[in-house]
């Protein structure tokens with residue numbers, strides 16, 4: 001009986017953990033994110049663009065996380081991409097941030 005309760009409790013916790021991960025940001029596909037960043041964001045965020053150059057290595061991982069978690073990004077209202085795509089872009093920017101093992105400029 002005790003054993004059964006423990007197994008059920010474990011299963012419930014596992015399910016909850018999986019759900020919370022699905023809704024948290026991060027864990028996206030950074031390769032797809034790079035593609036999406038170039039396609040949807042670089043038009044403005046490049047040296048020639050209206051918003052100026054912006055690269056993963058311009059911010060720390062914590063700074064990218066804060067921006068995307070708060071949603072406090074000046075141009076966000078103009079984005080036409082879905083949440084999954086945003087998460088991929090976030091993952092790309094975060095994984096190649098200034099303090100990541102592989103800081104990247106998007107040339």
Ligand code: HEC
Nearest residue numbers: 040041043044045050051052067073074075078079081089
């Ligand atoms: C139509 C032009 C345009 C497009 C497209 C665009 N942005 Fe922006 N973005 C801006 C402008 C203008 C600002 C504000 C300028 C600034 O603060 O440097 C900005 C600011 C930002 C900032 C804050 C920069 C900072 O240093 O705080 C982030 C992050 C950002 N954009 C991400 C994105 C992402 C991700 C995409 C693609 C999904 C995107 N932008 C697409 C124009 C654009």
